[in-house]
Amino acid sequence: MQARVWLAHAAVGLGDPRQAAEQYALAAAGTRDWADRHHHAVLSQQTAEALAAAGLPEESARAHERAADLWRALGDHVGAVRALRGRAWEVLKARGPADAEVVMEEALRENERALAAAGTAEERVRGTAELGHTHQQFARRGRPLRPVALRTPRRTAGVGARTGGGGHRAGAAGPRRCPGPARPRRHARRGRRGVRGAARRARVVLSGAGACP
Secondary structure (H helix, E strand, O other), X not given: OHHHHHHHHHXXXXXXXXXXXXXHHHHHHHOOOOOOOHHHHHHHHHHHHHHHHOOOHHHHHHHHHHHHXXXXXXXXXXXXXXXXXXXXXXXXXXXXXXXXXXXXXHHHHHHHHHHHHOOOHHHHHHHHHHHHHHHHHHHOOOOOOOOOOOOOOOXXXXXXXXXXXXXXXXXOOOOOOOOXXXXXXXXXXXXXXXXXXXXXXXXXXXXXXXXXX
C-alpha cells in the first residue's frame, strides 16, 4: 500500500490530481480491513481532496461523506467536521447553495458533538476553534468558489500519515483567517442578515478560542 501512496504523492507533485485520487483510493481500499482504522480514514480523506482538485465535485462530495463517516466511527468528531465542510463546498459546486447549506448545518451539529465529547481543555479549545471556522465558512457559502489547490503532503508515516483530526484539513482551504465582513449573494437563502450573523458568530467563537486577535 505504501507504493500506492508514493505514486499518489508523485501524481500530486506532477499536477495530476485525477491519477492521485485513483492511487489514494486504491491504497484506501487496501487498508479497509486493517485493525488500525486511522490509515483508512486518512487515505479516504486524501482521495476526497484529490477528486476535488481534479474538478469532480460529485465524486468528491461522496468521498468526503465516506471520510466523515470514518472519522465519526473513530470518535474523531473534529475530523468529521472538516470532512463535512469539504463536502459542503463540493455540494455547492455540484448542486447549489441550498443543498450545501444542509451539509454545513450538519457540520455545525457535528461540531456540537465534538464539544460535548471533549474531555480535556485542549480538546475543548480545538472544538471551539473548529466551531468558529465552520461558522466562518457558513458565512462564505454564497461567495464564488476558488479552485482547489491540492498540495503534496509533507510527510507520510507508514501508509496513512497520522496528521490527526482528519488528516488534511478538509474544508479549510489556505491559511485560517478570522472572518471579515461577508458580502451576501442574491442566491444566499438566509439573506444579508444571515450571512453577517454567521460571520459575527464565527468571530465571537474564534475570539473565545484564542484564534483571533
